[in-house]
Amino acid sequence: MGANVEILKTQAKLMKEYYKYFSKYSKGKEPDKKVAWVTAFTPVEILEALDISYYYPESYAAVIAASGKEQDFLETSQRDGLSLDCCSYSCCIQGSICNADGPRGTAPRPDVLIATNNQCNTLPNWWNILAERYDVPLIVLDYPGENVPREMAEKYVYNQHKKLIKQMEELSGNKLDMAILEEKISNSQKSVEAWEKIVELMPERQIEPTLLFDGISFLITSRCDEKTSRLYELLAEDYSENYPKRQEGKAKAFWLGYPLWYHENRYLKESLDSFEIVGSNYITWWSLSYEGDDVFKKLFSAYNFTFLNLSQQERTKRLVHLIEKSGAKCAITLHNKSCKCDFVSASEIKIPQAELDIDMIDRNYMDMDRAKEKIGILQDIVG
Amino acid sequence: MKILALSGIIPEHICDVDRFFAYAGDKKINHYCGYVADYICQVEQDDRYDGAVYPKSCDSCRVISSYLRSDDKFSYQFPSISGNDENAWDFLACVLKDYKSALENFYEIEISVADVENRIEIINKRAKELEKIYENLENISYFEYMTMIHQVLSLPLEEQVGAISSFEINDISQKDNSVFIVGSTLSQLNILQQIEDLGLNIVGDSLPESGRLISKEPVTLSDDVYKSIAKSMLSGKKSPSENDFHQMLELDMEEITSKKVVGVIFLTQKYCEPYNFYKSVYKKKLDELCIKYIEIEQKDTVEDIRADVVLETFAEMIVRN
Ligand code: SF4
């Protein structure tokens, strides 16, 4: 099988597996496993090892926006009592649930809701209203990040993970096999390593950010699946063999913030003619580092130190490093109305920037004229 | 040592902290609640304060440490704790010890267990005193009650219990039209006077400085004093940022129905996502119980909330029924 065919087949297979029980494809068939709705940085390796299906409402909100349906859903959610000041991921999904609609229908009904606070506090709040709606157990996992000494955080998280395992064993009726958990973590590690090869290629090859913004979805939804690392290995090979090297000429810019999910290119391609995007921090958010000599240490290090759970100093350090590595001389910096936690991430970045007020879901939020003006000023600065 | 604390989640058992109520700050941070923006301003600009302690319990609080980066002032952020079990108590106990050490290091002081136990006794007594008044809320002016609370909480802890009894709170003649208040810390008390002037009787609340404060179980002294404090802190009515809407709804609905409340007033800050999420389910519960609901949103802590028209309409609906 040629590499391209294998890439397409693997992507299709992963997608099919993920969406199999969404209402548009399930033909009324109920999932054969217990279902959890999880946030983007949930230790899903535990769920995988216990054979529990899981779905990511945040990711689905991105799919909804990409399909152009978000405005209807935002309106519905407002009518249903949710303020549009809340993160648009939550509003978009609320609308989709109320309308029982979405580009792939709706996700299967949850048996349990699991939220983590390692990226924001919006998610656990949002999961609370889902718990009221579906009347199912809600589990909130706290990850203290860098706020307290590491040892203290590690013990707290370890006990929560232990408890989660017990609760999920009860829910699924399965007993956790540690060897399987090890294997799932190892798969995730391999997915991260393979993905990193793609990320490394971005500064040197003419790879559109669109490819990476869309490509990362497998690292989010299927990181413990062994097919994911294979897919990324193949993509990395394809990009390094078939994508030309970047030329001198255009100003090298870093995309600092979320993809614009509603945009067909996920970034402002049409307004960035004289720039080339050579890096992005969003595409590194799921490069979790599963460090440690046992499964619990690995899960702790992966999920406690996610980008949005780091101190400002550490975030700045990481961003500076990423920007330097990319060779970017300026940045398109996005202030996301939905995400207070990311709003300040770039506040200490010193390269010239066009700072744009955006929302990653709501296409009507950005003032495009103002954005173009700022991009124009940046262009004048970096020449 | 003068520390400004944000929110009711911050413990008073270790040392005196001033609870933040309001400040005319010039810092406006897009999409952040004005309460946090004004808090940051006061810590930065008000020279009386040499320290800040705040939680990581909502998205606005979460990033406070990104703004407060001066080494000259003490700064401590409490992690967010959603559970209420042995693990959560043990963790919070460790955090409390860490907080104490941080205070001792920064201020070059020593805080003994006896100091902490002494404070616990006062906090327990204060809760009892306040609870007595709270139980009689339907007969007294809520505006005066809250004025007393705000003044008392601004005093050093050791003066607080004595101060409570020195306040005189007037009885009210209006006993019908019972309403209940929900929200984050109240920065402007004049809204309460407006509510009472319209003939509504505030009979309960779940505000951090009142209903939630007195709902905490007293700290029972034990070998591990920090764990005892932790247990107490995680007990009682929670804030929506502590992630147990279910418990909060149950407790509030119980109080609302037992006090025959006919209307609920939600007092919130613009861009406060915990309350934005919470109110969406709260309102549905009230609709099921046919209880009227109104929301008054403040854009910062000093805005003079003139909600006359909405409140008048709300009061009319209630009085008419
Ligand atoms: S966009 Fe930000 S606020 Fe919204 S769910 Fe993601 S991390 Fe949380």
Ligand code: SF4
């Ligand atoms: S008012 Fe809301 S947003 Fe502001 S600090 Fe309190 S909980 Fe957070």
